[in-house]
Amino acid sequence: MIDKLNDPQRDAVTLPAQHALVLAGAGSGKTRVLTTRMAWLIQTSQVSPLGILAVTFTNKAAREMVARVSAILPIDTRGLWIGTFHGLCNRMLRAHHRDAGLPQAFQILDTADQLAAIKRLLKANGVDDDKYPPRDVQRFINGAKEDGQRPGDVEAYDSFRRRLIEIYTLYEAQCQREGVVDFPELLLRAYELLSRHAPIREHYQRRFKHILVDEFQDTNTLQYKWLTLLAGGGAHLFAVGDDDQSIYAFRGANVGNMADFERDYAHGTVIRLEQNYRSFGHILDSANALISHNTGRLGKNLWTEQGEGEQIRVVEQPTDLLEAQWLVEEVRGLISDGRDRSQIAILYRSNAQSRVIEHALFSSGVPYKVYGGLRFFERQEIKHALAYLRLMANLDDDTSWMRVVNFPPRGIGARTLELLGDQSKAYDTSLSAAVARVPGKGGSNLAQFSSLIQRLADETRSLPLPELVEHVIEQSGLVGHYQLDREGADRIENLRELITAAAAFVAESDMGGLPAGEVVQTAGAQEPMQEGFDGLSPLMAFLSHAALEAGDNQAQAGQDAVQLMTVHAAKGLEFDAVFITGIEEGLFPHENSILEQAGLEEERRLMYVAITRARERLYFSLAQSRMLHGQTRYAMRSRFLSEVPEEHLKWLTPKQGLSDSEPRWKSSGAGFDPYARQGSVKRAPAVSQSASYGVTVGNQHFRVGQGVRHGRFGEGTIFGLSGSGLDAQAQIQFRDVGAKTLALGVAKLDIIQG
DNA sequence: TCCAGGCCCGTTTTT
């Protein structure tokens, strides 16, 4: 089990029972160490499988961990506490719902459900949603929860904030009344459950002897507190992470947890995994050099035994269109050289960049797959079906009620729903309980909807889950509705897929043909077996599953298509050949992040993640201009480009900048010339630098990279230009006052050089 | 109830 590990890996795996921090660089065998550690602890009888808790961020990572542990050791994986933070918290809350103050059948709101609930709340309470946009309210509430704060804990330093806190209070009351819980609430409730109920806390503290945490750099404040509480009875925390790959600060992750953990728990027991098994030397050294520009790192230097490999190929094109065309030609070359399409990844900083690239790939008939976007359980028709299912389990779920009360249309209009809302507010009841008080035709339509839900519940009581789902999508009218819709075929197919998903869920959960409404009882068990099944009907379990696992979105091997995704989405993946595109100042690093050091450093970590995805071949590409927000923008080369030493780079376009006398595209070498097959050397359409590369306002001509002087801000350098004429704007990095965006038609600037 | 057209906005995203 441990003889194939390198020294630091073995040290980590066989560490005596104590707290430890493992700094695991990209491609250094992190998952292997985690899973082997678990297997080793079990095999050497230091702990039973049930005494281990392992927590990850994604379901995929959790599944992989279970698979790999059980591949090493033939253990019963059921009952193991290996899962995501949210999944494990859900499991605890189901088991102790009474102490947690929740109905056993509480429903989980995903981000979209939560936003809908907040909109409804703001409307019902007459809150001005210009002053309090639902999204901001959502961010406020979730931010507070992720810091472990209830409304009473949030500091109210002005009236605006006081109002937000009131809304937070109202929101909590609404959720409680409806029996629903949002994502951060799962964590906060579970935390409060443990901190307020000593017997429960002590039970879990006694039970878990070893707590292993994956991707520790991504934990937020509340998650850290939750771990602290669980480990409070003497459990050993084994935290694995990489501070250089912390790219989720924007959603609450606190890299500082790593340093805190080292100080408070590990006490210097830090193991570094620095041998990389993925990439060749030039690639790794580039990553090391780049990341060394960050401050406050825990420190780590990746190395490999694989040799230098190839340099990073760098290409600069005049426009984003030409960048995309070049990408396609190069990708075709790689494919005709015999590379697997699925082993080629095109990465970008922001989703908007994918359009041009997709267009170019599509035009050339190169198969590609874009990751990101809607997942299965987030599709409109699936959410509609789930809303019916949720209402059958809990009529008080107003979010689900509103979603389908008039879908398919059944003559219940805005006026009727307004009356219903008034009634529910006046008597402080759920919408469904207020139906009887709405008079007239609207009232009777509402009553019919209520009885439809009732009927669905009655008719399916003894059906197995897949048949229940089938009955509901038919009898709710959803299938019929989409049959009348010209473009409804895909949606019907997805609804059928939901039946399949239910069947798969039943099979995986080992539920046999139990009726969907029947509760599973595991004899004598104090805790749910998995995903909160114990004491839950299959339907309830399936609904939890649907909320906690919206479906796979991450790339998976085997698809015979070029892989397109954001750098964020590529984290954890690896490819033989990687293109990092749009390496321009303002785009990567993104303009919204460069004003503050913390933001810039996160962008640099993002670039570090991108570089370390590549096994053999890596490309950097950039465009001097690109269409953004309907305007042409000019940008400088990213600073990240100059943070990679020249010796690792191989410029395929002139490093000195483009000139009309040189071909813009050169062969990348290694047996591939995009034009060799076409018999002639083609040139990109000529773009004369002096004529169009820049913006003219009045009698001044501005260009990227130019030095300018401003009366108030002083001297600076133009790093971005967009628009033309009176709309023209320049992004300028001033020496003393930082970056500013100025309207060139208004600002008075002197050109001082360039 | 439905749809067209106007308007606004524009980084990254898992649970």
Added chain:
DNA sequence: CGGGCCTGGA
């Protein structure tokens, strides 16, 4: 430029 959302009119 393009997508999502809202509103107003039929």
